[in-house]
Amino acid sequence: MQLNTQKNQRWLKLPRRRLSVGAVVSGFVAFMLLVVPSASTVPAAEAAATSGDWVPLAAGPAPASSPLAGFVPFAGAYSSMPHSMEWFYLPVNAVVTGPGTFNWASLETQLNAIAGRGHQAVFRFYLDYPGKATGIPAYLLQSGLSTHRYADHQNRGVSVSPDYEDPRLVSALEGFVAAFGARYDGDPRIGFIQMGLLGFWGEWHTFPHDGWGSPENWFASTATQGRVLASYTKAFRKTKLQVRYPDAANKSLNVGYHDDSFAVQTLPGIGWHFVDKLRQSGTTGKWLTQPVGGELRVEIQDCIFETPMRCPVIEPGADNDFSGSVAATHASWLLNHRAFSPGYTGQTLANAKAASQSLGYRFQATAFALTRGAVSGQSDLTVKVNNAGVAPFYYDWPIQVAAADSGGKIVRTWTTSWKLSGVKPGTPVQWKTTVGGVPPGYYTLLMRPVNPLATGVPLRFANASQDKTLAGWLTLGRKYLPAP
Structure with missing residues (x-):
């Protein structure tokens, strides 16, 4: 600290007066307040x-519930377990009313109802759902589109499997997906979209009519699958997509996966389980950028969270390992309607809540x-x-x-x-x-x-x-x- 010299000299020439001790102290305090910042100046x-x-x-x-993660019910109002999303299916013919014409009212109704309950939606469109009326647009059936009737999966001839190679059907699907994306890509009401459309339930298979379970193969060719994949990835750049099976055709695309036989056909070793397919297609690390979801296998939803767990082995190679399946797949969400209706109780409920919280981030x-x-x-x-x-x-x-x-x-x-x-x-x-x-x-x-x-x-x-x-x-x- 350096005082002004001229001011000091003028002060020295002033007549001297005897100062009290109190005056000296007061003057020193006042001086220090001038030169030292106060606590209010620099806290x-x-x-x-x-x-x-x-x-x-x-x-x-x-958190009890996290957005876009955890267990998911079919669309509806449930309070038995915290959740952030709801699931539903829609037939394609609910929207496609004619060549290049669309009515989105049914989709809007579902999305608005779910958003009104404070949730986001995950869903897929289908052409063929065993046991339900066909989802094929009427104009395609009237134009002569070939179909297969079947009794499998308790269908009893209600739904039909279309000829996926008919160019009229493929063109209609491409037009539908383009219009779908133009209207809904990035819609905040939507969490994830599963590609659907092809195969039973839109799950991209027609087992047993797939060339393995029986000689005939009704499923879409690699070329048709590629056209559907290309349509979706072109139409949706913001909303995340999922497809049923990992394979070489979708490896490089911005799509995630959904394991719809979770904790039964998930862990590797059989050759065709979900993680087997991840390894075979070189997509084991894709979860870092693309989401994994699916459905906890229906047959084990009742028992998988019991203490002790008593789920039967429902098929050869079934793993019944929930936590191991989560760790192997990095799944973010799973459809598990049993958790919501009728719901779990006691320790089973506590275990299920912890399992839901273990999904995702x-x-x-x-x-x-x-x-x-x-x-x-x-x-x-x-x-x-x-x-x-x-x-x-x-x-x-x-x-x-x-x-x-x-x-x-x-x-x-x-x-x-x-x-x-x-x-x-x-x-x-x-x-x-x-x-x-x-x-x-x-x-x-x-x-x-x-x-x-x-x-x-x-x-x-x-x-x-x-x-x-x-x-x-x-x-x-x-x-x-x-x-x-």
């Missing part, structure tokens, strides 16, 4: 913020830091995030941070460039963004991903401070933000 919290110290964030329980923020930004009045917020689940989150929903005042009211919100899809299991990331432009003071910093479906289930973190300040927000901590 301790701000000094700590600029030091880059990490503030740990305590872990918490897994589980985000946890482990620490955050606030440091002085490059621009005056701005701060850099950095958050460490880990994924303790078995799969990524496959959409990049917007991630917001916010500053809340002492009353819990948000003063300002910032939308970041952070990517949820980049947080892979076992690979922690650090997210960084700039915050500022608020009156100087202490604020509670918050963070949340934003579900594009306004009524949808919030994406919550497995942290003790989740929902602590505001519902749907993760509380990071209280920090000082400087003046702009």
Whole structure:
């Protein structure tokens, strides 16, 4: 500290007066207030913020329900288990009313009903569902499209299997998928779309009429399958797609898979189980970018979560291993209607809830830091995030941070460039963004991903401070933000 010399000299020439001890002390205090910043000028919290110290964030329980993950019921209102999605089928002829003409009312009704219950939809269209009336558009049948009648799968001749090589049918499917994508790609009411269309139930097989179970093969040729795949991947660039079986034809495409015989025909060793097909097609790592879902095999939904588990071996090679199947497939969601109707009770219910929570992602923020930004009045917020689940989150929903005042009211919100899809299991990331432009003071910093479906289930973190300040927000901590 250097005092002004001229001022010092003028002070020395003043007549001297005897000063009391109290006056000397008071003068010294006043002098120090002039030259030393006060606590209100440079708060301790701000000094700590600029030091880059990490503030740990305590872990918490897994969220009861996570968007686009966990067990899923058939569409309807159920309260027996938390969930975020609902499943349904639709026949193609519910939408395709003529050559190049479409009526989307039935799909809209389903999507709106599900969204109204705060959920997102996963579904598929079919042409042939054993035991249900045909889904083939009437104009194609009237034009002479060939079909096969069958009694398999308790069909008793109700539905028919179409000639998948008829160019009129293939062209109609391509036109339908193009119109479908143009209208619904990126629709926030939709979680995932299964390609469907081909085979029994839209499951891309016609067993036993497949050349293996019996000499004739009714299923679509490789060329027809390729045209359907190409139509879907061209029409849907935002909404995630799934197809039934991994194979060389879909290996390089932006499509995931659905194992509809989960925990029975899943684990490898038989040669044709789901993981066998992943290995044979070289797609074992595709879960890192494309979702895996499916259906818990119906015959074991009653018993798989009992303690002890007493499920019978319903076919040679059946694994009955739920947790092993989850680990091997990295599944995000499974249709398990038994969990919702009639539902489970007691320990079986507790086991089923834990099993549902084991599917998909589980985000946890482990620490955050606030440091002085490059621009005056701005701060850099950095958050460490880990994924303790078995799969990524496959959409990049917007991630917001916010500053809340002492009353819990948000003063300002910032939308970041952070990517949820980049947080892979076992690979922690650090997210960084700039915050500022608020009156100087202490604020509670918050963070949340934003579900594009306004009524949808919030994406919550497995942290003790989740929902602590505001519902749907993760509380990071209280920090000082400087003046702009």
